[in-house]
Amino acid sequence: MKRNTWQREAVREALDAREGFVSAQGLHAGLRDAGSPIGLATVYRALADLAVEGEADSLQSPEGESLYRACSTGHHHHLICRNCGLTIEIEADAVERWAQQVASRNGFTQAQHVVDVFGLCDACSLREAPGTT
Amino acid sequence: MKRNTWQREAVREALDAREGFVSAQGLHAGLRDAGSPIGLATVYRALADLAVEGEADSLQSPEGESLYRACSTGHHHHLICRNCGLTIEIEADAVERWAQQVASRNGFTQAQHVVDVFGLCDACSLREAPGTT
DNA sequence: AGCGAGTTTGACAATCATTATCAATAAGGA
DNA sequence: TCCTTATTGATAATGATTGTCAAACTCGCT
Ligand SMILES: [Zn+2]
Ligand SMILES: [Zn+2]
Ligand SMILES: [Zn+2]
Ligand SMILES: [Zn+2]
Numbered sequence: 455m456k457r458n459t460w461q462r463e464a465v466r467e468a469l470d471a472r473e474g475f476v477s478a479q480g481l482h483a484g485l486r487d488a489g490s491p492i493g494l495a496t497v498y499r500a501l502a503d504l505a506v507e508g509e510a511d512s513l514q515s516p517e518g519e520s521l522y523r524a525c526s527t528g529h530h531h532h533l534i535c536r537n538c539g540l541t542i543e544i545e546a547d548a549v550e551r552w553a554q555q556v557a558s559r560n561g562f563t564q565a566q567h568v569v570d571v572f573g574l575c576d577a578c579s580l581r582e583a584p585g586t587t
Numbered sequence: 588m589k590r591n592t593w594q595r596e597a598v599r600e601a602l603d604a605r606e607g608f609v610s611a612q613g614l615h616a617g618l619r620d621a622g623s624p625i626g627l628a629t630v631y632r633a634l635a636d637l638a639v640e641g642e643a644d645s646l647q648s649p650e651g652e653s654l655y656r657a658c659s660t661g662h663h664h665h666l667i668c669r670n671c672g673l674t675i676e677i678e679a680d681a682v683e684r685w686a687q688q689v690a691s692r693n694g695f696t697q698a699q700h701v702v703d704v705f706g707l708c709d710a711c712s713l714r715e716a717p718g719t720t
Numbered sequence: 721a722g723c724g725a726g727t728t729t730g731a732c733a734a735t736c737a738t739t740a741t742c743a744a745t746a747a748g749g750a
Numbered sequence: 751t752c753c754t755t756a757t758t759g760a761t762a763a764t765g766a767t768t769g770t771c772a773a774a775c776t777c778g779c780t
Binding site for chain 1: 757759761763
């Protein structure tokens, strides 16, 4: 049976408190800094569980790290600033349909998909673009 | 200046010979099995270069490995069988436009996107589904 | 063909995120 | 409260990827 521990709750809360995506390492560091004695392995486990249960979204950063984020509800995708990490959830039925179509049209079943858009947010764009340096 | 070595050529050819995506480790193993004395680090470097030069596509497997594949030309996405690795290149202007739109509509610039569909191919679907096992 | 500066290679060490261990702890039903 | 057993966490192990650096090689030049 699944038990309730303060650790799992702590991870859930820490995740909720974040704006964008965080790595397990990052979240653990944050918790430790906040005084929690929670262990690293536990954070990994808790995040993996949350992701399975649908309470968290997960994706791979370009560097290969697994990133997590508290997930509102339902299936959606993300628009992520690769400079400051700002994340915006986006829904796009059109893309969902397209993915299904592409899959079945090619004889594929049990289709899943990875759809994420990375870029520079409004604010960060200004700092990168101006100087034609 | 960039020099031509048999190693780089070997990697390019080995990659062309593959059907789906391969990991650097996998490609290296294959080359070694074929009798080549090429080093692992070199394969990593060659693949990274090919990816930058646009001669290879790269993506992260769900397990976090970097996978590479000889890339025909131009920007496109993939439909990948998560059982046998069969890969189909797909183009979808609609998705490209959508990604751009989502980005700019939210003030993002320099948008890139990750769009891949995973599923079970025709053949693999049969072996997984039948027995309600 | 022979030379030499500058690249590239490759064996091996170093990183680094993630997973496995496993004894100690604590959750929750009886 | 007591017992069973899931969970925790310090630490070791794993495994992919990158860094190191001397030796080998490329290629323009003579
Ligand atoms: Zn930003
Ligand atoms: Zn979707
Ligand atoms: Zn491709
Ligand atoms: Zn298949």
